[in-house]
Amino acid sequence: IHQTFVQALPLIEQIEAVGFEAYFVGGSVRDALLGKEINDVDIATSAFPAEIKQIFPKTIDVGIEHGTVMVLWDGEAYEITTFRTESTYQDFRRPDKVEFVRSLEEDLKRRDFTVNALAMDKNGQIMDYFNGQEDLKQGIIKAVGSPQERFHEDALRMMRAVRFVSQLGFTMEHDTQEAINQHQALLEKISVERIAIEFMKLLQGKGCSKGLTLFIDTGLYQYCPGLAAYRSQLVQFAQFEGELPTRLSAWTLLLYHLGIPTEKTTAFLKGWKCSNKEMQAVTLAVGTLRTRINHPLTSLELYHAGLEIALEVEEMVSKLQVPADLESVKTRYEQLAIKGKSDIAVTGNDILAVLAIKPGRWLGEVLNEIEQLIVTEQLENTKEAILNWVKNKYQ
Ligand code: ATP
Ligand code: MG
Numbered sequence: 001i002h003q004t005f006v007q008a009l010p011l012i013e014q015i016e017a018v019g020f021e022a023y024f025v026g027g028s029v030r031d032a033l034l035g036k037e038i039n040d041v042d043i044a045t046s047a048f049p050a051e052i053k054q055i056f057p058k059t060i061d062v063g064i065e066h067g068t069v070m071v072l073w074d075g076e077a078y079e080i081t082t083f084r085t086e087s088t089y090q091d092f093r094r095p096d097k098v099e100f101v102r103s104l105e106e107d108l109k110r111r112d113f114t115v116n117a118l119a120m121d122k123n124g125q126i127m128d129y130f131n132g133q134e135d136l137k138q139g140i141i142k143a144v145g146s147p148q149e150r151f152h153e154d155a156l157r158m159m160r161a162v163r164f165v166s167q168l169g170f171t172m173e174h175d176t177q178e179a180i181n182q183h184q185a186l187l188e189k190i191s192v193e194r195i196a197i198e199f200m201k202l203l204q205g206k207g208c209s210k211g212l213t214l215f216i217d218t219g220l221y222q223y224c225p226g227l228a229a230y231r232s233q234l235v236q237f238a239q240f241e242g243e244l245p246t247r248l249s250a251w252t253l254l255l256y257h258l259g260i261p262t263e264k265t266t267a268f269l270k271g272w273k274c275s276n277k278e279m280q281a282v283t284l285a286v287g288t289l290r291t292r293i294n295h296p297l298t299s300l301e302l303y304h305a306g307l308e309i310a311l312e313v314e315e316m317v318s319k320l321q322v323p324a325d326l327e328s329v330k331t332r333y334e335q336l337a338i339k340g341k342s343d344i345a346v347t348g349n350d351i352l353a354v355l356a357i358k359p360g361r362w363l364g365e366v367l368n369e370i371e372q373l374i375v376t377e378q379l380e381n382t383k384e385a386i387l388n389w390v391k392n393k394y395q
Pocket of ligand 2: 026
């Protein structure tokens with residue numbers, strides 16, 4: 001059994017010592033059985049939250065109304081969640097009320113897919129009520145119980161289904177897919193933020209092409225911000241056979257394939273509720289990618305992109321069958337005379353002093369011009385050279 005589980009074993013033992021049940025559940029069990037790296041282990045227990053808080057000295061209430069207590073243990077944080085059923089579904093969304101139960105099987109029954117409904121006890125024994133291990137072997141995403149009901153209860157599960165197909169490189173079980181075809185429109189009820197999380201994981205999955213194809217075929221794309229009118233472009237994008245290792249590359253290549261013009265990228269990303277910081281980075285990256293596809297970046301283009309975006313874009317073009325050269329981007333960036341405005345050898349005050357005039361808007365423009373000349377190596381970045389240039393031009 002995996003080292004990450006071993007580290008968390010004392011938690012299970014302590015819960016069991018006072019007479020409750022506890023198991024590893026969810027994604028970590030699935031990924032361990034697949035021989036994949038595991039990130040966070042989740043624990044499910046028959047103990048109620050108040051009982052968990054009595055067992056462990058250091059706990060944080062992270063979602064106590066949903067039965068989740070975070071336990072700090074051995075320098076790590078673990079989420080321990082009470083077995084529960086989700087009885088009252090409203091508006092096709094996650095329920096607002098949960099009911100705690102004492103049975104593991106009840107808890108696993110409310111989970112989304114058979115491969116996510118596995119539990120493992122402290123000896124590494126797998127509890128499998130829904131044939132999840134077989135589906136794991138076959139590489140199948142299949143709803144637990146009636147897919148119709150499960151998607152009706154929580155429409156986000158439809159996005160999760162295609163996301164797991166992409167992430168795990170699995171195929172979707174027939175009835176599960178049929179149910180998504182039928183219930184696609186329920187996705188409208190789900191908040192953009194929750195859809196966006198799944199969509200990003202879908203794009204970043206190793207089976208992105210397969211996941212995207214399902215995303216299109218099931219019709220889910222029509223209920224995602226800004227995508228309804230782009231079916232054929234999405235189909236094009238689904239031909240893309242590379243990995244999109246970061247959110248930046250995922251958004252950038254999506255926008256590139258959709259052919260959304262640079263001035264409309266912000267509106268598109270706003271629809272997905274992206275942060276301002278991410279919108280800025282993606283907009284810059286899309287512009288840089290379009291330029292880079294036509295020709296290697298000029299010094300000025302490289303300077304404006306910055307090293308991080310320039311390198312990510314170089315990675316992207318390599319996947320678009322354009323010859324790429326990461327090393328040369330690095331060395332050329334290193335060789336830029338300045339990396340930002342603050343590297344310019346004069347300040348606005350130096351310029352004002354030389355010209356003996358009052359500041360105004362023109363000063364910013366002069367600095368922009370100086371910046372550009374330095375980056376393009378038409379002006380040396382020394383105080384003397386710059387002030388001489390200023391005198392010649394403006395005095
Ligand atoms: P990841 O590796 O991306 O974290 P995960 O399977 O752990 O994948 P989470 O979103 O962390 O996914 O959820 C943990 C577990 O909770 C899932 O494995 C599943 O059993 C259950 N679960 C999560 N979301 C839902 C949902 N909408 N409906 C039913 N069960 C869910
Ligand atoms: Mg998880």
